[in-house]
Amino acid sequence: MAKMTLDQLRKLREETKGEMTRRETEGKEIQVIVGMGTCGIAAGAKESFDAIVKAVDEFKIGANVVIRQTGCMGLCHVEPTVEVIVPGMPATIYGRVDAAVAADIVRKHLVDHKMVNGHIYDRPAIDIISK
Amino acid sequence: MHFTICDFVLDLVQNSIEAHASHIQLVIEEAAGFISVGIDDNGQGMDQATQKRAQDPYFTDGVKHRRRKVGLGIPFLVQAVQQVGGDWNLHSEPGVGTKLYFRFPAEHLDTPPLGDLPGLLLSIMCFDGDYDIHVRRANPASDIDYQVNRLELRDALGGFGDANALLLARQFLESQEIASA
Numbered sequence: 096m097a098k099m100t101l102d103q104l105r106k107l108r109e110e111t112k113g114e115m116t117r118r119e120t121e122g123k124e125i126q127v128i129v130g131m132g133t134c135g136i137a138a139g140a141k142e143s144f145d146a147i148v149k150a151v152d153e154f155k156i157g158a159n160v161v162i163r164q165t166g167c168m169g170l171c172h173v174e175p176t177v178e179v180i181v182p183g184m185p186a187t188i189y190g191r192v193d194a195a196v197a198a199d200i201v202r203k204h205l206v207d208h209k210m211v212n213g214h215i216y217d218r219p220a221i222d223i224i225s226k
Numbered sequence: 227m228h229f230t231i232c233d234f235v236l237d238l239v240q241n242s243i244e245a246h247a248s249h250i251q252l253v254i255e256e257a258a259g260f261i262s263v264g265i266d267d268n269g270q271g272m273d274q275a276t277q278k279r280a281q282d283p284y285f286t287d288g289v290k291h292r293r294r295k296v297g298l299g300i301p302f303l304v305q306a307v308q309q310v311g312g313d314w315n316l317h318s319e320p321g322v323g324t325k326l327y328f329r330f331p332a333e334h335l336d337t338p339p340l341g342d343l344p345g346l347l348l349s350i351m352c353f354d355g356d357y358d359i360h361v362r363r364a365n366p367a368s369d370i371d372y373q374v375n376r377l378e379l380r381d382a383l384g385g386f387g388d389a390n391a392l393l394l395a396r397q398f399l400e401s402q403e404i405a406s407a
């Protein structure tokens with residue numbers, strides 16, 4: 096492997112884009128958002144992020160899934176946290192998402208449209224709701 | 227607590243982005259027995275009092291989560307650096323930006339490992355927004371010396387949105403770590 100230039104990168108991207116536009120009609124609106132605040136990073140959110148990218152690629156749904164990062168979502172006690180938005184399903188926040196759970200979320204929630212038990216949390220966490 | 231130096235950097239760059247920086251300069255250098263990192267942003271900055279309080283683990287600006295009183299980003303870094311006899315320095319001005327510099331002695335037993343550098347660079351580039359990051363990376367002993375710009379990379383990929391773009395970006399960033407000689 097040699098050092099890649101920006102032009103080579105651009106070319107590679109163009110080559111794969113052909114496949115992507117064909118799938119565009121299926122609706123590209125699946126979103127996966129990983130919490131990357133101090134709490135998320137300390138709990139291993141980077142590994143979860145990598146696992147999600149890898150699983151999305153393995154299932155060949157990359158063109159339909161937008162993977163994003165954000166700061167702390169307020170659920171520091173169950174980091175790493177991942178929000179998943181799939182059209183036609185309730186927006187869901189998963190907690191305690193290690194690499195294995197992340198792969199599970201991609202397979203079950205994104206591909207099979209079933210939620211993953213035991214990791215669903217809601218926000219805001221109780222200590223930041225003003226009474 | 228963070229495990230690798232890359233984890234600290236990700237946390238601190240995320241602070242810059244949250245402070246509305248539109249330009250961030252990041253330098254990561256391994257040379258002369260030190261792993262050194264500099265982060266220089268043009269975000270909202272902090273006054274003297276806030277800079278001092280940022281070192282207190284029970285201080286946060288309270289903007290995002292009103293009732294929380296924890297802010298561990300800077301305290302984690304200070305603790306890790308002090309444990310191994312490294313240096314750190316914070317300089318910030320409201321309305322101008324923040325400069326943060328730190329270095330770990332490379333040979334100290336308790337210095338954290340550098341970590342997944344291409345993964346770090348990818349991560350700091352794919353938060354939402356139009357901010358630019360200019361990365362300068364050097365490790366002269368291994369013949370590594372390169373620079374990357376977020377907006378250039380984003381332009382080459384047409385956005386970081388989908389997994390395919392992220393995988394290609396990672397390949398690109400990994401390939402930069404190859405010795406140029």
